[in-house]
Amino acid sequence: MAERTFSSLLAPGRIAGLELSNRVLLPAMDMNLCVDGEISDGEIAHYTARAAGGTAMVITGTGAVAWPVGATSRHQPAFSDDRFIPGIRRLAESIHSVGGRLCMQMCHHGKTASVDSAEGRPQLVPSLLEGTQDLSALRDNPMSELMRLATASQGKKATYKVADEDDLAWVIDQFAAAARRLKVAGVDAIEIHAAHGYLLSTFLSRTYNKRTDRWGGSIENRARLTCEVVRGVKAVVGADYPVIVRVNGHEYGPDDGLTAAETAEAAVLIEAAGADAIHVSANAHNPFADFTDGPLPNAVAAYRDHTRTIKKAVSIPVIAVGRMLPEVADEMLAAGECDFVSMGRQLLADPDLVAKIRAGERASVRPCINCYVCVEQNFFDGNPKCAVNPALCNEKVAVLAPISRAMHVVVIGGGPGGMEAARVAATRGAKVTLIEKGARLGGTMWFSQLTTPANAMLVDWLNHEIERLGVDVLTGTTADPTIVASLRPDAVIVATGARRGRPSIPGADLPHVLDGDTLRGVITGESGADLSSIGTFGRVAVTVGRGVGLLANADRIRTLSKVWMPVGRRVVVIGGGLVGLELAEYLAERGRIVTVLEEGPHMGLPMAMPRRWTAVRKATQHGVTLVREATPVSISKVAVRYRSGDQEFEVRGDTVIVASEVAPDRTLADELLAAGLDVRVVGDAASVGYIEGAMHSAHEVAREL
Numbered sequence: 001m002a003e004r005t006f007s008s009l010l011a012p013g014r015i016a017g018l019e020l021s022n023r024v025l026l027p028a029m030d031m032n033l034c035v036d037g038e039i040s041d042g043e044i045a046h047y048t049a050r051a052a053g054g055t056a057m058v059i060t061g062t063g064a065v066a067w068p069v070g071a072t073s074r075h076q077p078a079f080s081d082d083r084f085i086p087g088i089r090r091l092a093e094s095i096h097s098v099g100g101r102l103c104m105q106m107c108h109h110g111k112t113a114s115v116d117s118a119e120g121r122p123q124l125v126p127s128l129l130e131g132t133q134d135l136s137a138l139r140d141n142p143m144s145e146l147m148r149l150a151t152a153s154q155g156k157k158a159t160y161k162v163a164d165e166d167d168l169a170w171v172i173d174q175f176a177a178a179a180r181r182l183k184v185a186g187v188d189a190i191e192i193h194a195a196h197g198y199l200l201s202t203f204l205s206r207t208y209n210k211r212t213d214r215w216g217g218s219i220e221n222r223a224r225l226t227c228e229v230v231r232g233v234k235a236v237v238g239a240d241y242p243v244i245v246r247v248n249g250h251e252y253g254p255d256d257g258l259t260a261a262e263t264a265e266a267a268v269l270i271e272a273a274g275a276d277a278i279h280v281s282a283n284a285h286n287p288f289a290d291f292t293d294g295p296l297p298n299a300v301a302a303y304r305d306h307t308r309t310i311k312k313a314v315s316i317p318v319i320a321v322g323r324m325l326p327e328v329a330d331e332m333l334a335a336g337e338c339d340f341v342s343m344g345r346q347l348l349a350d351p352d353l354v355a356k357i358r359a360g361e362r363a364s365v366r367p368c369i370n371c372y373v374c375v376e377q378n379f380f381d382g383n384p385k386c387a388v389n390p391a392l393c394n395e396k397v398a399v400l401a402p403i404s405r406a407m408h409v410v411v412i413g414g415g416p417g418g419m420e421a422a423r424v425a426a427t428r429g430a431k432v433t434l435i436e437k438g439a440r441l442g443g444t445m446w447f448s449q450l451t452t453p454a455n456a457m458l459v460d461w462l463n464h465e466i467e468r469l470g471v472d473v474l475t476g477t478t479a480d481p482t483i484v485a486s487l488r489p490d491a492v493i494v495a496t497g498a499r500r501g502r503p504s505i506p507g508a509d510l511p512h513v514l515d516g517d518t519l520r521g522v523i524t525g526e527s528g529a530d531l532s533s534i535g536t537f538g539r540v541a542v543t544v545g546r547g548v549g550l551l552a553n554a555d556r557i558r559t560l561s562k563v564w565m566p567v568g569r570r571v572v573v574i575g576g577g578l579v580g581l582e583l584a585e586y587l588a589e590r591g592r593i594v595t596v597l598e599e600g601p602h603m604g605l606p607m608a609m610p611r612r613w614t615a616v617r618k619a620t621q622h623g624v625t626l627v628r629e630a631t632p633v634s635i636s637k638v639a640v641r642y643r644s645g646d647q648e649f650e651v652r653g654d655t656v657i658v659a660s661e662v663a664p665d666r667t668l669a670d671e672l673l674a675a676g677l678d679v680r681v682v683g684d685a686a687s688v689g690y691i692e693g694a695m696h697s698a699h700e701v702a703r704e705l
Contacts (some may be wrong), residue, residue, distance in 0.1 A: 003124035004271060004359050008333035009326060013056070013340060015317055016276035017240030018188055020056040021491050023333055027279070027342035028105040028191065028246075028320050030061035030076060031393060037067050037078025039087030042383075044094045050347050051100025052353030058095065059103040059244075059342070062193055065178040066171075070124065070199065073117040073152050073381050079178035080107060081675045085185045092186035097642065103244065105190035106178050108171055110199030111160070111208070111463045112153035114381075122161035124171075126203045127210040134285065136286040139394050140602045145310045145609070148380040149263075151336060154282065168225060171199065172217040176232040179243075180431055189242035191235065194226045194270075195281045196248070196295050204247070204266060207254040207285060222263040223266040227273035234274035238269030244319070245270050246279040250308025252293040253285030260306040264313035271314045279319040279342065280307045289617065291433040291610040294343070296375055298614070308337045326357060348374055349389050351398075363464045367457035372608035373692055379609060385690035390699045391496040400672050403428045410489035412479045412668065415443025417683025417694035418495030419462035425493075426469035433487055435479045440552075441466075443497060445691060447520045449554045450561075451582040458691070477696060479668065481675040490703055491678045495698065498684035499665035502658050504576065512568065513656045516579065523557065545695075562590055568654025569637065572640045574632055575660030576603040578690060581615050583659060588622035597642050599660070606690070610652060625651075662688055 026047075032041040040643070047058045063077030064070055071078070078084050088104070095102040113123045122266040138146065147155075157451040163169070175192065182190050202208035203225040209216045215224055226245065233243055247267065251257025267278050282303050284290030292298040303322035315340035320332055329341040347353055349367035357365065359555055362667040366388055370704075374384040374392070383393040391398035392412035405431045411422045414436030426432045440446065442459045466473065484492060502508040514522060527546045571587050573580045574702045576598030584594045596603070596619070604612035619626065630649075635640045639650045669681045683694035 004327065004362070006326060006330045009272050009330040009341070010358055013317070016242040017190065018101065018242045019412050022054070022056045023340045024353060025319060025340055025342045026050050026055050026058040026205060027344045028059045028061050028349050029192070029348065030073070031345050032073055032075035032378070032381060032383050033393065034075050034077055036074055037076070037084060039091050040078060040401055042393060042682055044091050046393060047091065047102070048094045048098055049351040049395050049398070050155045051095045052098040052503070054358060055100065055347060055350035057101040057103050057189065059105055059191055060354060062105045062550055065106050065108055065174040065459070068115045068119065069121065071111070072109040072112055074115060074224040077104065080174070082506065085181055086183035088182065088187065092188070096186070101188040103191055103242070104182050104187050105191040105246070106175055107193035108174065108199040110202050111158070112197060116158045117158045118152065118154040120156070123157040124167060124199060125160045126163060126208055126216065128160055128162060129208065133212040133286055135288060137616065140604055140612055140616055141609065142602055151381040160212065171225070172228050172232045173612050174584070175229045176236045179233040180236045183237050189244060190237070190614070191244040191246055191279065193244045196283045200226045200229065201283070205251060205258050206256045212443065213640060218277065219262055219265045220269060222271045226266070227269055230270060230273040242276045243274065244279050245275045248280055248283045248294070248605055249280040249303050249310060250282045250294065251285060252282065252290045252574065252702065254523050255283060260309040263306070264310045269308050271316050274328060275316060277340070278310060278314060279318040279321065280310050281305065281321050287614055289420060292372070292614040296610065297322050298370055298373070299323060300325055301332070304337065311337060314449045322367055326362065326365070327354070345370070345374060347384050348384065348392055360485070361412070362460070365461070366469070367461055369458050369691065370454040371691070372611040375610060376608040385453060385692070388695050389662050390696045397699070397703065400424060400427050403430050403705060406683050407431065407490045408433070408488065409493060409703065410484055410487050411493045411495060412683070413443065413495035413497060413683070414438065414441035414475070415495060415497055415694060416458065417698040418443070418447045419466055419697050420698035421493045421495060421682055421702045422468060422471045423462065423465045424699055425705060426466065426471050428703070428705070429446065430705065431650070434466065435474045435477050437476070437478045439471065439476055441475070444516070444520070446554070447524065448661065450523070451586040453558070455691070468488050481677070483507065484672060484677065485675060489584040489677065491595065492672055493701060494672065494679060494681045494685055495683045495694070496513065496668050496685045498527050498662045498688050501663070503632055503661055503662040505632055505634050510635060510637065512637070513635055513658065515658045515661070518655055523561070565590060567592065570654045572597065572651055572653035572656045573657045574640070574656065576607050576626060577659065578607045578630070580659030581619060583613065583621055583657065584624045585619045588624045593623070594627040595627065595653070597627050597640065599629070599631050601628050605626060664688060
């Protein structure tokens with residue numbers, strides 16, 4: 001099969017008078033690196049890295065046109081005064097110095113203007129709405145998170161003002177004035193934010209706009225404010241200066257929310273007002289319920305149909321967004337479904353995405369695993385983190401200095417921590433030997449791709465990189481002090497992962513009780529796995545499946561498990577954290593009757609919040625029974641007994657899976673230290689932190705060798 005050339009993705013393009021080197025844009029994602037609205041060195045480093053990596057144009061996180069009025073954060077860009085121009089100019093000059101183009105996004109945040117609440121101002125809205133938002137998902141947020149959610153508003157309750165004619169004239173003027181400053185500062189394009197529940201978006205939406213005057217009712221009236229803003233901006237910047245408008249192609253949740261067909265009607269009006277491109281996103285009415293539908297979807301190319309509908313209605317370029325992977329983006333461009341694509345989380349994970357694709361190195365693009373760790377920090381008014389890219393918002397650590405002397409590094413453990421440590425050490429020039437006791441690399445991350453398919457991309461990337469870098473890999477090898485010493489290492493990095501045990505209660509050692517390692521062996525048929533819990537038929541089936549290679553591929557296991565898997569019909573999962581919750585949904589999808597017993601008050605810790613809220617909702621929709629504050633007391637052959645409050649209950653279980661009882665395991669590291677070796681410990685062997693903790697700790701240790 002011929003390798004994809006990505007010719008459509010890499011083709012030059014044009015928006016108004018601006019020539020762009022390819023079709024990949026960085027959409028606005030809030031970095032919160034500004035200081036009281038001023039562009040900071042961190043903000044410049046972040047966007048410059050993406051431009052230097054080949055992105056045709058970077059769009060900054062949303063800036064407030066009347067900052068701090070109508071602002072959502074004191075850490076977002078401010079456009080309300082000429083004093084902000086020098087910082088913006090520094091950003092533009094830095095982007096231009098690496099051959100990139102800069103677009104800055106302008107916004108009035110309306111009903112989400114947290115700074116207005118913090119400073120005692122009412123939030124500007126088209127209408128006052130009745131009812132309250134469903135906040136039930138927050139039951140799985142500890143008090144520490146709830147307090148952080150109130151950071152930007154300082155915990156003050158929002159009040160509202162219905163915008164009158166004077167307010168709307170002021171809004172239009174503020175956008176125009178901001179546009180003038182951006183053009184003066186050398187910014188190449190501007191984007192007007194009319195999506196995601198902000199002020200212009202709420203006027204466009206029937207859900208929020210209940211007005212009966214010239215600003216409400218018909219789509220022409222509801223689009224009027226956005227169109228007037230476009231006209232005001234174009235009058236200032238000129239005909240050839242690119243003005244992009246970001247819109248919701250769909251609003252998830254409300255019955256009367258925007259649809260693609262209605263947004264297409266609005267897009268025609270927005271084009272007639274002078275817009276030079278339409279950027280099609282989407283939004284959820286209730287972020288605590290539907291955030292992973294919009295604006296950051298978990299489905300690949302989630303807004304493809306919406307984009308196609310709007311593209312048919314207008315003649316100006318249309319920009320697609322919504323978990324755009326390079327392959328589907330190239331396909332959509334080639335089919336004429338869009339003219340440009342925005343890749344947000346993909347470019348947070350790897351700022352060099354375009355350069356690598358242009359060089360024919362698609363397999364070397366570090367993937368986003370769609371874990372929502374990045375966006376969680378926006379809820380806290382903080383700087384995004386990336387589970388797989390430790391350099392996000394700390395770009396200096398992306399530069400890996402060569403090791404100054406010959407060094408042999410032995411890495412023990414082929415999970416994400418070990419593979420990342422091997423990759424970084426080899427990149428720096430060390431000779432690296434990676435030892436893994438299993439038959440393949442990936443560790444528990446390989447197993448996790450059954451429930452979380454996006455993790456497969458990280459497994460593949462790490463495998464590719466350590467092979468490309470010439471790491472010597474020894475699989476099927478159990479490391480001990482003698483073997484390691486025989487390799488004469490200058491440094492040893494231990495990444496052997498966590499210890500998975502069982503609760504200290506009667507019955508925990510029964511054959512149908514599986515800990516994480518045992519479950520992995522049962523499902524994947526690993527050599528040496530304990531299959532005593534699954535009966536004669538199960539042992540034969542797993543043994544045969546392993547023998548003919550059926551269990552060597554995660555996609556195949558995922559498919560076959562819908563027909564049969566070595567787990568009973570009634571399953572009790574002890575532990576409702578990240579692993580337990582995702583496993584419960586996986587089993588329920590395969591016809592199991594699942595109960596999750598979580599000893600604490602919250603499900604889904606330590607999942608990032610949007611992912612957690614969705615995981616709890618989906619598990620419940622699949623019929624999983626979630627029991628919080630449930631302490632296991634005993635396990636029998638047919639049931640698990642647990643305590644909740646002052647009472648005890650029983651739940652039937654043919655199979656019991658222990659997804660708790662996970663602790664760091666330094667056993668081998670301590671043995672190697674006692675043998676006089678130079679040892680570092682990373683990943684869950686040091687502190688349980690799952691993929692993020694493994695990748696970050698491994699990167700730090702290996703770059704400091």
